[in-house]
Amino acid sequence: MHFLQKVLKGQKDIQHVLGQLIDHSYISRVAGEINEKLQQQGQISIGDLTIHYDLPAEFLQQIVDKNLGKVVFGKQDKNDPRIYYTESFIARTKAKIRGALAGLTRPTPVASILNQVDVNEKMFFSLFDQTCMYGTLTSRLPGAQYIPNVYARSQNEWVSNFYRQNGYLEYDALNRLGITDYKQYIKKQLVNEELHYLSSCIISKSILERVQADIDECIASKSYTDLQSNLPSVFNEKDIEMILNAALTNQQRQQILVIESYVISKAFVEKLADSCDELVKANAKATVESGKYQEYQISLHSSHLRSQKSDDADDKVDKREERRKKAASGKSGGGTQGRETKTRSTKKFNRGGNKNIAETDDDDDVQVKKMVLEVVAADEVRDSIQPLLEEESLDDLLEPLTAHLFPKLNEKGLEAAASIYVATVADRTANRRQTHNELQNKLNALIGDVRLFEKGTKLLPQDVQTQLVKYLLKSLCTDIVNEVLNYIAAEQNLGTKAETLNNDQKLKFVNELPSEFKTPLVQLVKSLSGQSIDDFMTTVEEALIPCSMILKKIDKKKDRTVVLNHKHQLLEQLNKCEDVALALHLATLAIFTTATHCMLHASGRHVTAILAFLKQYLTEEQANELTSYHDFVTLMLSGGSEVENAKEKLKEKLPVIKSIANEFKKAGSEK
Template sequence: MAAAEWDEVKRLAADFQRAQLSSTVQRLSERNCIEVVTKLLDLKLLDVVFTTDGKEYVTPQQLTREIRDELYVHAGSRINLVELVKLLGVDLNQIAARATEIERTDQNCSLVLGQLIDKTYVTHIAEEINEKLLQQGQITIGELTRHYDLPSDFLQTVVEKNLGKIIHGKQDKSDHQVFFTESYVARNGARIRGALAAALRPISVATLLSQCGVEERLFYSIIGNLTEMKQVPGVITGKQQSGSSMYIPAIYSKSQNDWVNSFYKQNGYLEYDALMRLGIVDHQLFIHKHFPNEKLLFLPSFAVGPNITDPVEAAVEEAIATGSMVDIMPLLPSLFEPEDAEEILTEVLKNTKIKSLNQNVHIFCNTIVVTDHFIRKLTKPFDAVIQKKAEEVVGSGAYLLAQADSKLQNNRSLIEQDEPSTKADRKEERRKKAAGGKGGGGTQGRETKTKSTKKKYLRGKVTAGDDSDEEHTPESGKMSRSSAHKLELLSIAEIKDVLATDESLQEEDLGELIAEIANHLHPSLNKSGLAAAKAVFESTMASTAQNRRKTHSELQDKLNAMFMNVRLFEKGLKQFSDKDIQLQLSKYLLKTLCTEITNEIFSYIAQENMIQYDQAKELSPEVRMKILNDSPNESKEPLLKLHKSLNTNSVEEVLNCIEAALGPRVCDMVLRRPDKKKERPQLLEHRQALLEQLTSSKDPALVLHLTTLILFQVVSQTMLHASGRFVSHILVYLQSHVTAEVFNTLQQYHDLVLKLLRTSSDDINYVHIMCELQEGMPAIKEIATSFKKHSTTEKFQQQPE
């Protein structure tokens, strides 16, 4: 190695050593830079914008310059802010803030729906709109909005600012979003003018629009201009843009007017259907305008003039003056309906001349005028009929039932009216009792008081006199009238039959008139009938009072006899040692005689208090409860106990309840005390009745039944009330009191009866058994008639020791 090269190496080694030994220059890392920038931002000494990747910073001024550059280089000078986010890598909020600042400081830029638009782009849009308007002749803001994807307000402003400058056209006065050219309006105006000139009859605007190819909005604008210049040979009727507008040519209107004048002059009326066929839609308005000085009457189907109404008025005046009737239908044209005639009559009767006659008239069948004088003449034959019907309804008792029903409904109505105040009084009473502590009684006490008040009030009304229904409140009067209406003395059919006999109503076509007059007279005739019935009823009340007392006495005797029979029958059933047999006989006695006595008592209570029920049927427990609920308050407790006692098995309890029910508080009847002296005649009478029934009876089962009852009475000296199902038990009782021969005869006959009942009538043995029973019947009857009590002693004497 040469010396020079070696010196170079040494020099390089010295430089390297010097470099290693010397201190390094100060440098900043990336993290230090971030911290420095962050500190400057916190101290507001630096204003920068971060990029979306966070690796770069840009100042607002630089971001503004870059946005302007992108707007300049972008096609059409219009760019979306979202697209700038992708191009510049800056957050959308920062770009939106810079775009807003650009719009504020630069009048040539606009921010519209997130898009930055330059003035040159607006000018370009105006030029395109002008070209499209020249091509189409008309353009709307809606079309431009869809084409340019810009708001309608912005485009409206652009078009209006450039109208007459860049955009050559006019704005529609009725719709500011529509623009058109003069040539377009002139072209469509010529089409419309030609179509209207060619029309000879009414045509709808919709048809004109379809034929001419003109929009409806533009059509009415052009029509207005043509009408002002008097270039339209006709008129447009109906509301604009409603779809019902019509164009009526002037020549057609003239022919319409000529036909209407001629028809009205000849007939005196106008038919709406005929006007509709002529194309006159609003016929009443047309008639008002066409005949302003005529006194017309507008009916549902016609407009009637004085030529029609004057003859009708004259005929009605004549009928009122003579007190007769008149049918105006022949005076009217054949097209008129009865409803039209009725309206004409209503209008004619408003005339002052007819009112001055001071006559009341009625309209029947829509076309017939009938005076009060004529109706009074028709009602004269009903006087005798009403009197006869009144006597019949009083005699049958229907009038009394109607009055009872009327009073019951009146009472219910009055109670319903009194309920609001009664409820308020109850609330006040409960409040006072609650404030007073325990000294007011519980809930049960309040209920008892309430019920007592209502029933006492109800009873006071029910037991009022027969004439009290004439002096009630208006509401009760309504109830009375509705109840009285149920009592119909004369039916509509009967009224029609009487009216048909009148000479003035005997024509064939007056059947409907007779029916309507009958309906009209029905309420008044029935009211007169009720008044006549009331007079007949009052006149018969005095004579019936004596009969009523007699009926009371007869019922008292009947109930006393039945009561005594029940007591004797009770003694008879106690002759049986078997308690089960006694119980069954007691139930049968309760079910029959005791129930019959109870029903007689309840029927008497219902009659005395005019409680309505079906008298043709036997009283059921439900009907008895109905009578009990409607009976006076003091009668309820005894009647309720009597009603409930029938469900027990104690005859003695029922008799006690019957005795209480017959007392002065309820039936006011005298119940005779038991008298043993009268028991024997009662026993003999009962036995004689059984023997008479036995003599006339031919039924084997009944003959055996009656025979056992007679033998039982003779043996026990007591009466027995038993059905046929107890015959076998009676025979067991009689076995120890009759001879063996008699018992065997009865037992054999009893067996044959049972065998007969079990055998079908189609069986061969049925006739044979029946013959045996018929042959043995005289012997059975003979036993019953000839049996004496001492026969039992003879039986025991014949028995061996």
């Protein structure tokens, strides 16, 4: 090593490189060889020389740089100083690139061009601007494309022509033409155009104006328009939505309904709704009559009350929590000597309580949302509008229009039901007032009849009186009780019909009524099982008080008129009667009324006793005729062998019986 240093000091033209001693003559020879290689190949790289000479790249770079233009005749690449080339090589390369690019008519990847001309990528990009006026590059990066000018011109012409003819450009079409950054391209190509960007294409102002004109016509004609059929088929639903957002004014938005690609005037929608008017009215009426509307209102009211209770509970919990905090923070008065007071923790209770209240609130909200009475069903709406839509060939809109109209028509039905209910309540109030007056008059008349019938009953023997009183209680008095119970049931919105109940069932029904009705009505119903008309008259008067009804005072003049009318009614029925048994019954009652000037309420089984009583008022002939007729009736009703004979005799005697009753006058005093 010491010897090597001496040699290097003594010989300045000798260098030590990687364990080798290299003199100046060797370096000159290497420079000459490099130049010879450069002239042969047209270009060399320091990397290739390093492999060939087995010398460091920096050393070889110094040799070439020192001898460049002297021994080595070439140029250094500006982009890569480790590469050198000759002028002739550059000229040949430019010629190859120019020839390759001149023959291209459509976009081509740079990689394909490089493979054909055998030029590296860096040199291609460095020489491109010097060699080509036939096109442009999309970038100077790997994967770039070469776009020939002839293709760009035809591309621009196609875009301009298509846009002018159709008023739109589809993004997919631009991509197929090789235009990836379509926004920048369109800005450069269509400089002075008013453009609107959609999801799949770009449109001109003219298309927007055309859509606006279609909408104006739709509103003016109170009809509809299908934008999909009036716009290019490449427009999708999103495009149409964006066009409508750009085209519609605030005033137009209030006059139309947009469903899919259809623009429908609200006048047309109202026409469809009007076709459902009869359905809505009929359903609203049926809803009120069935009681569903009333139940719905009760449910709403109950839900509202529950919500209020939840709010109140929440307030109570909040106040309790506030008191607890105050108690916890103010455990003692002033100073440090105060004695602490333990406060029971309510934290857990409050947490649970608040949770329950919150859950209840949520449940109530859900119930209120769900609690919408369906006056009109969606299927009914669909069936009503279907014929009109079929006429217009709008079958596709049946479901969406049904969905649109259903809630509105149901709301309209609820409003109609509310109006009907209010009117019904008003009518019921008026009818109830009228019914109250009519029933009061009817009950006064019936009770007056009972009083007059009782008066007639008292003329008969005691044993017969008892039977007639029981019959009067079970018949006419029971009718009066039924009228009273039916009235109260109606007032209490109960569906009970007293006629269908026996006395025990009536008592059970009465016991379930409010106390104001219960006490007097219990006594009234029990009086029907008694044996006193006086008890009945007392209890019925008390029972009418909570019904706001009063009994009229006794008017003897009217009593005489009632008795006279009763007699005429009996005679009228008798004259029309062909039933031989009933004729005897009617004749007996008519004669009794004429003879005593009193009314009598009796059944057929009491005829024998009444005839026995009337003998004192009859002539012997009249008494015999009536007795004989009575015997034949008894014979006929017995069902024996003499039935037919008895019927014949009765038919013969019927005119005689009618004559006796019609011509009878009180003659007992003349006997």
